[in-house]
Amino acid sequence: MSESASEAAGVSDVVVPATVSVIGADMVFNRGRPNEVVALRDIDLDVADGEFVSLIGPSGCGKSTLLRLVGNLLEPTAGTITVNGKPASRARLDQDYGMAFQQAGLFDWRTVARNIELPLELRGVDKADRRARALELLELVKLGDFADHRPWELSGGMQQRVAIARALASRPGLLLMDEPFGALDEMTREHMQAELIRICAELGTTVIFVTHSIPEAVYLSDRVVVMSPRPGRITDHIDVKIGDRNDDTREASEFFEKITEVREALRGIERDLGGLGVDDR
Amino acid sequence: MSRSAPTPRSDRIASVVAPIVLGIAFLALWQWFVVARDIKPFLLPKPTAIWSEFWDSFANIRKATRVTATNAFFGLVAGSIGGAVTALVANRFRRVGEMLTPLAAAANAIPIVALAAIFGRMFDSTTETPRRLVVLLVVFFPVFINVLRGLREVEPVHLELMRSLAASPTAVSRRVRLPNAIPFFLTGLRVASALCVIAALVSEYFVGQQNGLGPKIAGAAKGSSNYPLAWAFVVAACALGVAFYLVAILLERVALPWRRGPSR
Amino acid sequence: MRLRALWMALAGMAVLIACWEGYIALGEATDGTVLGFDLPARYDKSAMPHVWNVVTRFGDQAVAGRPGTVGSAVLAACWYTFRVSMVGLLIGVAGGMLVALVMQRWRLAEKALLPYVIISQTIPLIVLAPVLNAWSGQLSVGPIEWQRWYNLAIIAAYLAYYPVAIGALRGLQSPKEHHVELMDSMAASGTATMFKLRLPAAVPYILPALRLSAASAIVGTIVAEISIGGSGIGRLIIDYFQRSTGDATNIAAAVLGAALLGLVVAALVSAFEWTVMRNRQRDAMSEMA
Numbered sequence: 001m002s003e004s005a006s007e008a009a010g011v012s013d014v015v016v017p018a019t020v021s022v023i024g025a026d027m028v029f030n031r032g033r034p035n036e037v038v039a040l041r042d043i044d045l046d047v048a049d050g051e052f053v054s055l056i057g058p059s060g061c062g063k064s065t066l067l068r069l070v071g072n073l074l075e076p077t078a079g080t081i082t083v084n085g086k087p088a089s090r091a092r093l094d095q096d097y098g099m100a101f102q103q104a105g106l107f108d109w110r111t112v113a114r115n116i117e118l119p120l121e122l123r124g125v126d127k128a129d130r131r132a133r134a135l136e137l138l139e140l141v142k143l144g145d146f147a148d149h150r151p152w153e154l155s156g157g158m159q160q161r162v163a164i165a166r167a168l169a170s171r172p173g174l175l176l177m178d179e180p181f182g183a184l185d186e187m188t189r190e191h192m193q194a195e196l197i198r199i200c201a202e203l204g205t206t207v208i209f210v211t212h213s214i215p216e217a218v219y220l221s222d223r224v225v226v227m228s229p230r231p232g233r234i235t236d237h238i239d240v241k242i243g244d245r246n247d248d249t250r251e252a253s254e255f256f257e258k259i260t261e262v263r264e265a266l267r268g269i270e271r272d273l274g275g276l277g278v279d280d281r
Numbered sequence: 282m283s284r285s286a287p288t289p290r291s292d293r294i295a296s297v298v299a300p301i302v303l304g305i306a307f308l309a310l311w312q313w314f315v316v317a318r319d320i321k322p323f324l325l326p327k328p329t330a331i332w333s334e335f336w337d338s339f340a341n342i343r344k345a346t347r348v349t350a351t352n353a354f355f356g357l358v359a360g361s362i363g364g365a366v367t368a369l370v371a372n373r374f375r376r377v378g379e380m381l382t383p384l385a386a387a388a389n390a391i392p393i394v395a396l397a398a399i400f401g402r403m404f405d406s407t408t409e410t411p412r413r414l415v416v417l418l419v420v421f422f423p424v425f426i427n428v429l430r431g432l433r434e435v436e437p438v439h440l441e442l443m444r445s446l447a448a449s450p451t452a453v454s455r456r457v458r459l460p461n462a463i464p465f466f467l468t469g470l471r472v473a474s475a476l477c478v479i480a481a482l483v484s485e486y487f488v489g490q491q492n493g494l495g496p497k498i499a500g501a502a503k504g505s506s507n508y509p510l511a512w513a514f515v516v517a518a519c520a521l522g523v524a525f526y527l528v529a530i531l532l533e534r535v536a537l538p539w540r541r542g543p544s545r
Numbered sequence: 546m547r548l549r550a551l552w553m554a555l556a557g558m559a560v561l562i563a564c565w566e567g568y569i570a571l572g573e574a575t576d577g578t579v580l581g582f583d584l585p586a587r588y589d590k591s592a593m594p595h596v597w598n599v600v601t602r603f604g605d606q607a608v609a610g611r612p613g614t615v616g617s618a619v620l621a622a623c624w625y626t627f628r629v630s631m632v633g634l635l636i637g638v639a640g641g642m643l644v645a646l647v648m649q650r651w652r653l654a655e656k657a658l659l660p661y662v663i664i665s666q667t668i669p670l671i672v673l674a675p676v677l678n679a680w681s682g683q684l685s686v687g688p689i690e691w692q693r694w695y696n697l698a699i700i701a702a703y704l705a706y707y708p709v710a711i712g713a714l715r716g717l718q719s720p721k722e723h724h725v726e727l728m729d730s731m732a733a734s735g736t737a738t739m740f741k742l743r744l745p746a747a748v749p750y751i752l753p754a755l756r757l758s759a760a761s762a763i764v765g766t767i768v769a770e771i772s773i774g775g776s777g778i779g780r781l782i783i784d785y786f787q788r789s790t791g792d793a794t795n796i797a798a799a800v801l802g803a804a805l806l807g808l809v810v811a812a813l814v815s816a817f818e819w820t821v822m823r824n825r826q827r828d829a830m831s832e833m834a
Contacts, residue, residue, distance in 0.1 A: 071445055092447050099445040105438035109460040118456070119446050150538070176445075299657035380557030383550060389757075390811035391804040392764040395779070398786045399800055402793045403586040403593060479669040486771045487783070499675040499772055508676065515672050522667035 018084055018096065018173030018206040020047040020070055025079030027065050027232070038231040039065045043079070045225065045234065049173070052200060052207045054217035054224045056262065058269060062232025063210045064178055070208060071099055071176045083174065095119060097174035098167025102182045104159035106151040112162050113138065113147040119169040137165040140199060157188040161195065168203070175200070175207045182212065190250070193219055197245050214266070218258045219245060226262065228269040236265045326509040335513040341497070342517045349493040350521055352409050353481035356416020357525075360477070361470055363417065364424030371425075372432040372458070381425070388422045394483045401488030412484040412493075419480040424469035431465025432458045467533045474529035478522040494518045562596050569593050594794040602798045615795060618781065619802035626777035627806060629694050630766040633701025634759055640702060641709030641758070642751075648710075649717040649743070659714075666707045671700055671765060674772040696773045697766050704765035705758040712754030716747025752818040759814045763807050778803045 027040040040062040047053050055063035068074045069081055072088040083091035091097060098119070106115045116134040125133070138144050141161040151159055160180055167175055181189045193216060200207055211217050217224045218240055226236035238261055242254040249255055308328050314320070315327045322330065335342065371378035393415065400411035435457055443453045485495030494514055501511035571579070572588030586592065594602075603616035644662065648655040677696040720742050728738045770779030778799060785795040 073441060073444055092445065095447060097445070099442065101438050101441065103436075103438045105436070105442050107439070107457070107460065109463070121456070122446050122448050122452055295653065296656045299653060300660040303657040303661070376553070379550070379553035380560060383554035384557045384561075387554075387808060387811075390760045390763075390807040392767045392807055394764065394768055395782055395800045395803045398782050398796050399592075399793065401786065402591055402796065403588075475667045478667065479671070482669045482672055483768045486768065487786075495672060498672050502675040502678065511676050515676065518672045519668045522669055523664055526664070526667040 016173030017049040021082040025076045028077045041231040054221040057227030060229035061227040095170045098172045100177045100180040102179045104163040177209045226265045330509040331512045334509040345497045353477040357477040360417040360420025364421045368428035397484045397487035415484040416480045420473040423472045427465045427469030431462030471529040474525045599797045622778040622781040623806045630701045630762040633698040634762040637702035637705025641706040644710045645713035670703045674769045700769040701762040701765045704761035708754035708757040712750045716750030717743045
């Protein structure tokens with residue numbers, strides 16, 4: 001992360017290291033009851049500082065559940081989850097991560113800037129500092145002119161950018177993202193992917209990203225983690241070292257090779273299951 | 282069946298013109314019908330007769346309207362505040378909510394105005410208190426149900442977000458549930474504003490002095506057999522009901538520019 | 546879950562009764578003055594009868610010297626109100642459906658009528674009750690002489706039509722664009738689209754409205770009876786109110802009867818709703834696609 005880039009963005013952040021360690025995690029819903037579901041079994045996952053990891057797999061493979069375990073929105077039935085060396089619950093209370101969901105989830109009754117200020121309000125940051133930080137982040141996601149607009153005045157893509165800005169408000173070193181671009185059209189999606197890469201490169205953020213889309217996973221990540229359902233488990237780690245991402249990346253042969261590699265891994269699962277679950281788009 | 286899309290501008294004009302035209306046509310038809318068939322005024326007076334009677338007796342009409350309107354207003358304000366506060370309590374203490382919700386559902390089915398008779402005994406029936414209590418009750422339940430819904434029916438993504446931000450339950454209430462409940466409160470208020478005038482009027486039939494619009498209508502009809510006057514009072518009552526409702530709608534429009542909230 | 550809801554409802558009732566009796570007890574114990582303040586409401590027999598007394602009153606004789614208990618009088622009055630309001634409900638529902646169909650079919654009709662329909666719910670037509678009185682005995686529609694209870698039914702119908710009109714309109718308009726396009730692509734006639742798409746889609750909207758309509762019809766009839774008369778429960782409440790000045794037990798009994806009438810009607814409509822929707826739940830889910 002170059003000095004000039006961070007200065008240009010106006011974001012005077014210290015790079016916050018963030019690591020995630022999942023060991024032997026199980027997640028069983030409705031244990032002991034007739035509708036018991038084993039969402040995850042024996043998950044081991046290590047995410048290094050600054051790494052961008054995608055979770056991909058057919059429906060029911062537990063990728064969203066795994067994300068929520070890391071974020072301590074759920075408690076695992078077995079195993080340990082460590083974020084930055086602390087238990088996941090501690091990490092949540094310390095706001096060590098920011099989360100983005102498939103719906104932007106902005107509050108209609110607040111302006112864009114006030115939406116971004118929400119995490120800071122909860123931490124008791126004072127008004128002036130909050131406002132300054134919100135404006136900084138708006139510049140970062142290139143929505144500087146929209147500070148006092150209302151969420152419904154923004155397009156879907158813009159709302160998601162605000163949601164990402166909100167997720168970065170407390171300077172977390174880790175971003176957890178659950179198909180944030182799923183509801184957007186293809187072109188907006190590609191644009192948002194490029195933006196996300198840029199922001200994470202500047203801030204050195206660690207990211208765990210859940211997606212249905214193979215090209216998206218390959219474009220964004222350093223590593224694609226392939227999961228399969230029934231019970232949910234990790235079947236493959238695929239390194240995606242194809243250099244810095246830019247506009248040409250999507251047309252490079254290595255890009256397509258990696259996509260094929262991921263697709264093959266998923267087809268393997270498909271064969272075992274006999275069904276479809278992932279986008280080839 | 283193909284549909285041609287009307288231009289937005291002609292659409293908007295039609296939305297305003299069509300009801301006006303219909304209203305005028307209706308009144309014209311009414312007038313013609315009474316005159317042509319020589320209908321006796323005690324059955325159906327002419328619109329023109331009602332109009333002139335309205336202005337002749339304007340002072341009386343205004344006095345009676347004031348009585349009904351203040352009763353409706355008092356009951357509306359007290360009932361809304363009561364309903365909203367009770368909903369906050371019911372949201373905070375589950376047991377309270379569980380006890381009150383079936384009662385509120387039952388209240389929907391019960392003719393609350395019948396309680397006016399009991400209130401007329403409990404309180405001095407020469408005061409407006411029994412009537413205002415009836416309005417209060419009629420207003421209370423829709424507001425209570427709506428506000429409680431608003432506090433509870435929060436979007437799951439908002440709750441997940443707050444949890445991911447390690448927000449305390451108080452913070453969630455303050456920053457999510459309460460703002461979320463405001464559109465619901467205004468919806469309840471809208472429903473209540475339509476009901477409060479009717480409740481005020483109806484309670485006048487059950488109890489109290491001969492001073493509101495309700496008894497005046499009955500007095501003009503039965504007592505002095507002045508049917509145009511009775512209808513003039515009816516017009517005032519209708520106008521009052523519409524006025525309350527329009528104010529509530531205006532409030533909703535102003536406070537909720539994003540037109541959120543459930544439709545009832 | 547259902548059982549718990551029932552328990553809580555009963556608990557709520559118990560709390561209400563406790564408050565009622567508690568207030569009476571407070572009044573009697575302190576002789577009406579607490580801490581220098583007069584209690585706001587009268588608490589003696591002429592205003593707040595004991596709950597148990599009200600219950601037992603149903604078995605007592607209604608009028609001295611004549612047969613018939615208070616209970617039977619209340620029951621007869623409720624039956625009268627029930628029948629009249631059901632006629633009104635039928636007319637109101639039919640009228641509401643008709644208005645909704647017209648408004649859905651022609652957009653111009655919707656524009657012209659909808660403001661009036663919405664405003665009509667704020668207009669207390671009940672105020673016309675004393676005026677309508679003049680119609681009975683004087684008016685004849687063809688060979689039928691206008692009876693007193695027709696007025697009651699009209700008012701009930703007026704109150705009942707609004708929920709159905711709005712609910713039906715919303716329901717008829719509810720099919721999504723792609724459903725309608727599907728019917729068009731199959732060259733379905735307007736009637737076919739109405740019967741196969743819009744009307745079935747409207748049912749889940751009409752049924753809840755029906756509950757509201759039924760309740761409104763009951764309330765409307767009861768209130769209209771005050772000015773118009775008849776032998777319904779509304780009239781009975783007023784009679785007791787005017788007659789028994791020293792004892793409010795009869796009034797309370799009649800009011801209780803009216804409340805029970807409302808609940809019974811609500812239960813009937815809910816049962817009807819349940820039988821219609823029972824087979825549709827699964828259909829509705831598949832249509833949701």
